[in-house]
Amino acid sequence: MTAPLLPTTRDVLLTCPLDCPDACRLRVTLGRGEDGRERAVKLTGDANHPYTKGFACAKTVHYPARQNHPDRPLYPLRRVGSKTDPEPQFERVTWDEALDDIAARLRTLLDTRGPSSILRYHYAGTMGLMENSHAHALWRALGTPELDETICATAGSAGWQMGYGPRYGVDPLDVPHARLIVLWGINSLSTHSHLTPQMTAARKAGARIIHIDPYRNRTSAYADTHLKLRPGTDTALALGVMHELFAHGWTDEAYIAEATTGVEELREAAREWTPERTASVTGLTVEEVRDLAHAIGTTRPTYLRVGYGMTRHESGGTALRAVTLLPALTGDWRHRGGGVVLSTSGAFALNRSRLGGAHLVRPETPHINMNELANALAPEAGFGAVVVYNCNPAVVAPDSKRVRSGLQRDDLLVVVLEQAMTETARLADYVLPATTFMEHPDLYPSYGHHWLGYNEAALDAPGETRPNTWVFQQLARRLGVTEPSVYWTVDDLMREVLNTDHPHLAGITPERLRAEGSVRLNLPEVFLPYADGAPTPSGRVQLSPAPRHREPEAALNAEYPLRLLTPPAHHFLNSTYGNLSNLNRAEGGEPHVLIHPADAEAYVLTDGGRATITSEIGQVVRRVRVTEAVQPGVAVVEGTWWGLSAPDGESINAVTAQTLTDLGGGSTFHNTRVRVGRAGAATS
Secondary structure, three states, X not given: OOOOOOOOEEEEEXXXXXXXXXXXXXXXXXXXXXXXXXXXXXXXXXXXXXXOOOOOOOOHHHHHHHHOOOOOOOOOEEEEOOOOOOOOEEEEOOHHHHHXXXXXXXXXXXXXXXXXXXXXXXXXXXXXXXXXXXXXXXXXXXXXXXEEOOOOOHHHHHHHHHHHOOOOOOOHHHHHHOOEEEEEOOOHHHHOHHHHHHHHXXXXXXXXXXXXXXXXXXXXXXXXXXXXXXXXXXXXXXXXXXXXXXXXXXXXXXHHHHHEEXXXXXXXXXXXXXXXXXXXXXXXXXXXXXXXXXXXXXXXXXXXXXXXXHHOOOOHHHXXXXXXXXXXXXXXXXOOOOEEEOOOHHHOOOOOOOHHXXXXXXXXXXXXXXHHHHHHOOHHHOXXXXXXXXXXXXXXXXXXXXXXXXXXXXXXXXXXXXXXXXXXXXXXXEEEEEOOOOXXXXXXOOOOOOXXXXXXXXXXXXXXXXXXXXXXXXXXHHOOOOOHHHHOOHHHHHHHHOOOXXXXXXXXXXXXXXXXXXXXXXXXXXXXXXXXXXOOOOOOEEOOOOOOOOOOOXXXXXXXXEEEEOOOOOOOOOOOOOOOHHHHHHOOOOOEXXXXXXXXXXXXXXXXXXXEEEOOOOEEEEEEEEOOXXXXXXXXXXXXXXXXXXXXXXXXXXXXXXXXXXXXXXXXXXXXXXXXXXXXXXXO
């Protein structure tokens, strides 16, 4: 009997691994090529998932092109020649050759200079607990410095923690119940696209949508009202809204009395923020301030979705804290669809006590703030090796030109685990080829919804690509590491993190996750996380200390008269898709700087021409787009483009500083003050 032919394609369901709140459940079509190997050929959303609802974002639908990119490293590579060569040269080596040499060099550093001479650097290239969080276990077993992961969320998390404790949020499927939606500091149509159907449903039921953002983007066009506030003045606007809530009696006194503490201090702080003063500081009109306050004060339920954009300033943690306290004054936490969301991650009450070797961190272990990588890579910092995974710091880190200079040191061993030949990989001594989310198993929580996802390895790993944890386990054996958690499998990890009696995880087992793939947390049908207070030391939402607006120390002046913002682009996700030419074309082919017509005239810039952007840190060249989408005194460069796509070969972070936020030690990418001028002309 003839064996049945295999179908030419098959579909698998997997969770997207990327740094996005949607954590989509994806339907990936796999096809077999002429060489007999299966590849991803198409990707869309799982139509049966209650949140993903059948579509994937404009970037991730192109993931198969990234996965199958002809420049993807498939074998271990060792540098040949100098790190300063214009075009890097690598030779293929075996895994044993690469790992033996790397382990020997690490052993020499450990024996002669100690674990403080080795730096791990990583972030959210994958959100999987196995290949992201748990990959740190080796480095903690060795006692190397802790990397504080501060580049994105810590300022906002610290601000939220002060008021509410764990980061719970409104269930996204309850958003259609809202009658006012305020999107504050988030371009959600580009960065949280699966919220859009929920908002559209609310709008059809009568909801109004307000977008608060310093420049007009896709979300502004979708909203009913756009408030173009001055960058860094979010705290002032929040206090101005509070002034009106208190003055007009638009507060929920029962909720305040029963569920909060510190209202009198907050009331006093808001007293001076009249609509007139608020307007003068924020750049809005008095009528806009009053309208926003009236809408928030008189509409139940009001849903606020805050983003990390407002936290990218010196006082970013305070700004987010001020905005997130508004529902505690209006009592929206007691209404289905009301409240505020920064992240839903607090609901994933996983047992993380040994995840990533957390139990191995010693009190005396030194810490490195990842925003200060340029400092850490300077020779005087004392590092002899850096191991980079899930991140592209040569592009995304502040002061990126100095980061690249540090990576080019001849005396620094640079090991990069990667799926693409990024600018960081091009500076490596060793490039170790990494698997993608389709090629290894992993477990995925979310920070935008309440489903826990599990992926099997749907594809055989191409070439000699390997998961991060495999690489680090191989190094651990060569270094004589015996700590058991370093050698966990994904099954060990699932048993560990699900070993908890927390009610949110009741009934969720490894077996169920493998069978269902995506499982909703065990939450009540109507989840009102702060309806009766908050898991803070007081048991209440903490309104004190009252937030205060502060002008930035990096104030605009005659030398640097513009504020530079670097928000996400619609077709990029950080630097993940920077090597796809079709997505680069969709964003205009090269990075642009958006300039208001008044500033273009003042600095003699023409639409389509090129301009220099100069800060205290450095200088870049960008194509000019003259538009009223921005406001005078503000320049906007959308997207973390690879420097390879820029006319001068520089990342925009060549002009951003390592300045840290007031809370959480976060990044201040939107705090940069600059001057602009025609490329090739004097700019001073």
